[in-house]
Amino acid sequence: MPSKSDDSNGSDSSFLQGPLIEVKADGELIQKLTGGLPEEILGMGADWVRQKRLELVAERLQGTAEKLRNAGIEDPERVTLDTVSPWIEGASIEEDPDLHEMWESFLANAGDPRPKRKQTHRSFVRILKQIEAPEQKVLEALYYLDDPRTRAGQRELPIEYPHAGEIIDAVREIGYQFDPSVSLMETIKINLVRLGLCSRQRRTKSLEVEPDTSDIRVVGLGGLTDPDQLSIEDRPALPGDPHHVPESADAQRGPPRIHINNFGRAFYESCQPPEVTPNTEED
Known part of the structure; x- marks a missing residue:
C-alpha cells in the first residue's frame, strides 16, 4: 500500500483509501462538498468491481474540485444527502468519458454557494443515470x-x-x-x-381530411366553432372501448x-x- 502523501499546500491528498487502492483527490474541498460522505465509499474496496467504482467516483470528485477552483469557488457548501448519495452511486459506474463532465459539473453547481448559481434539482441525478x-x-x-x-x-x-x-x-x-x-x-x-x-x-389533422368524427374530438378556441379555428386530435380509447384498436407500427414510432x-x-x-x-x- 503506498503511503499517504501531502500536496503542495500541506493538505492530505489521499482522502479515499481502501484495502485495495489509495486514491488521490482534493480531500479538503471534497470533504466540505459532501459532508464527509466519501468515507462511506471505502466499503467499495472489497473486490475488483468495487475498486473500479472507487476509482471512477474519485476521478469525478477530483474533476468536480477542479471545476470549483476554476470558477473561483474555494469554499463550497455541503450538498444535501438526497443529492450527493445518488450522485456517488451513479458516478461510480459511469465509464463513458463523454458524460464525465456532466457529472462533475452538476455536483460543482450543487455545491456552488453563490446566490446566482445555476439551478440544480435532485431529480437531475436520476436523469444523469439514464x-x-x-x-x-x-x-x-x-x-x-x-x-x-x-x-x-x-x-x-x-x-x-x-x-x-x-x-x-x-x-x-x-x-x-x-x-x-x-x-x-x-x-x-x-x-x-x-x-x-x-x-x-403534437400531430393534428384537418376537418377536411377526416370527415368521420366518431373517433375524434374537436378542439376549439374560446368556444368558437369556425372550422378555420379548429383542430382535431385522435381521441384516446381505452381497451374495451368499441373504438379501441391497437396502435399501428407507425403510431408507435418516436x-x-x-x-x-x-x-x-x-x-x-x-x-x-x-x-x-x-x-x-x-x-
Missing part, C-alpha cells in the same frame, strides 16, 4: 437551436421544432462527429421525451419532432461548468 452520449449531444444541439445566443449567434431566430436533419447539422456545428441511423434518432427522441427534457410536437422545454434547459445548464466569479478587485 442519459447516454448521443442523447447528450442532441440535447445540447436542441439547446443551441432554441437559444442561439448561448453559442455563436449564427441564427436570427430559434427553431421551435427542428426536424432530424436540422438537429444533426446543429450537433456537427457544435463540433461533434455525429451520423446517427434513423432508428437511433427515434430512440433518442423517445428517451428525451420520456425523461421530461423535451416536448413532442415523435416526428421534439423541442427542448424549460425543464430540459435547466437540466442542461446544471450540467455545464459553474460560471467563473468575476474579478472585481481593483489594482
